[in-house]
Amino acid sequence: MSDTLPDRLSVDPESPFYNEELLARGIGIRFKGVEKTNVEEYCLSENWVRVAVGKSLDRRGKPMTMKLQGPVEVWIKGNEEA
Secondary structure: OOOOOOOEEEOOOOOOOEOHHHHHHOEEEEEOOEEEOOEEEEEOOOOEEEEEEEEEEOOOOOEEEEEEEOOEEEEEOOOOOO
């Protein structure tokens, strides 16, 4: 597998942007200069992340999320060059 990251990635297996192999390798995400660990989905071209809001769940049992706009940086953990 190459080290190029997709423009959009989700941790939800039902999403068309889900990539199990890439997530198993480990992805680091920095939003507005701060590393985040609660990101459910990101989009580099549109500069947003979707983060989990606490431990609350929606009616389908998935985490409640909030979309945040701003600069997003992603990398594969273990290949940390930044």
